[in-house]
Amino acid sequence: METKTVTQLACFIDLLMDAVCAVDIEGRFVFVSAACERIFGYTQAELIGMPMINLVLPADRERTLKAASEIMGGQPKPHFENRYVRKDGQVVHIMWSARWSEVDQLRIAVARDITERKLAESRQAALYAISEAAHATADLLALFQRVHRIVGEWLPAENFCVALYDEQRDQLSFPYYIDDRRQPHSVDRNCAEVVRSGQPLLLNIDGAPSSLGVPLSSQNGTIGALLVKSSGGERYTEYDQELLQFVSAQVAAAIERKQLQARLEYMARYDQLTRLPNRGFLQERLKDALARARRECGHLALLYVDLDKFKQVNDSFGHAVGDLLLQEVARRLQQCVRETDTVARIGGDEFVILLEHLQQPEHANRVADKIRSLLGEPVPWEGCDLSIVPSIGIALYPENGEEAQQLFKHADEAMYGVKRGAVAS
Known part of the structure; x- marks a missing residue:
């Protein structure tokens, strides 16, 4: 009867939308519910015995291990948030409710996928942060630096570049360019494709860093592109694309405002015919x-x-x-x-x-x-x-x-x- 009750309980747990898991003192999964496969992309069999920390986004591992240590020390964590990397490379945001079972020597946790909620929050935060940056920074380079930092808070963005398109010369320039792999040709090619098509470009190729590019669009057409490239095994998703597109709209508006301001300042100081000081x-x-x-x-x-x-x-x-x-x-x-x-x-x-x-x-x-x-x-x-x-x-x-x-x-x-x-x- 007891075995039947346990089996029924496990079946009920598998019906939950949230994932339930148990991690031993060494940090390995010893039990996972069926929802783990939907959230993390791995089957239950693949997860059993796997170190939990292997799934955590590298940028979040240090604070995750710190939280795990505190839980094992008797401090429950009812609303701990971090990011995991799915089997397909996509990054998901997870909110954990976890506590330590001294009797079983296990961390028992319930995981909820809050990626969509985080995306909505990120959009709202992006609106305020980019708007503030656009008005607080004195020049475009300072703006691009702040945008890079802001984007890096929401998605992998160690490699980040801004391309601006000069329609008269039919030429791309890169006023801001950070690439630890030093592969300018692929970046140039991808940015040129985004500008040409006016459409986002999401590249997830096995064995290569993931790339995501979105156009900087204005009422006058495409004025450039934003491009991020992962430095590890992370894979960008459609959620990331939506977020970066939202950011790019704010950046494009800021660029146009600053370019208009620069043109007005130029017109106030220079003769339009000869381009000499007036x-x-x-x-x-x-x-x-x-x-x-x-x-x-x-x-x-x-x-x-x-x-x-x-x-x-x-x-x-x-x-x-x-x-x-x-x-x-x-x-x-x-x-x-x-x-x-x-x-x-x-x-x-x-x-x-x-x-x-x-x-x-x-x-x-x-x-x-x-x-x-x-x-x-x-x-x-x-x-x-x-x-x-x-x-x-x-x-x-x-x-x-x-x-x-x-x-x-x-x-x-x-x-x-x-x-x-x-x-x-």
Whole structure:
């Protein structure tokens, strides 16, 4: 009768959705219910005698062993959570209720699969964490670093990369890339496939790390991809894919916001035609340069460059040709100065060059001569040569003024003096 009762009890236990198991003092399974196969993927026969810790996700093993020791010391654990790796490599979240049976020298535990609940919690946490990261980080690199840490809390993400797609150049860039296996070609290929298709890519190949890539999608299309790759035997699941897709939507929105902010800042500081600093940005740089010059007792110069008879080019050939000519002038002016100097377009056909750290005042004159020579070379256009003749006025600090307004005024007046002299001659 007693044996029959035990057998019936075992049958009833096998009907439970939660798994019931018993682990001996050495940490090996000595009893598992039928639900263990549904949760862990192993048959009851495969689990009996297997060390429990072998199934635990490596990242959770240390705290799991600590909890097991506390249970064996007489401290029941009614709501302990950790992650296990199924036989097929998928990671499942488990909540345990466990206690130690001193009489039987066994840990008796009931395991509940809470993977779906954890996924829902992760989505909610992702919303807040990514949103906070997007607003708290100053640049995209810092954002990607924080996103990597956040994703790593929910799924294996030791290897993580962000790919951004430049549609105009049809080119991928990798502003954030972590790969301990150093296999850039496979990562490039997978990211390119995600961007091309606009669809997630889940690769679980025997003998190879699992890979999961999802597109960074926006209203304007696919702007890039997120990709994670496991470093061990873990296998990504559709749950992981859903989570990463949720994260990618937040990241894509954050990227677009920061890119828009960068474009607005660029537009506020740079001339859209020539890509040179505009008047406002030049004034910022001049202010900083003057502060350095005062502190170091140094010298600087402003060169005011105006293109003579530029209006005739617009009138004769049209504004499109005039724009091309201004772009060529900008390119040539940059060739005449050092990287530490500033070439700015302040409006129309007027340019200003800021020369810092002048060793001698004559250096500004040599730069002006170089500008006249280089701009004097004809610009070929549809079988004819367009000529550029500049008028250049120079203001020196501190000889011609110690404030920005004084230097601008002196350089402007000097430029008009040169222009008047050219007309008179």
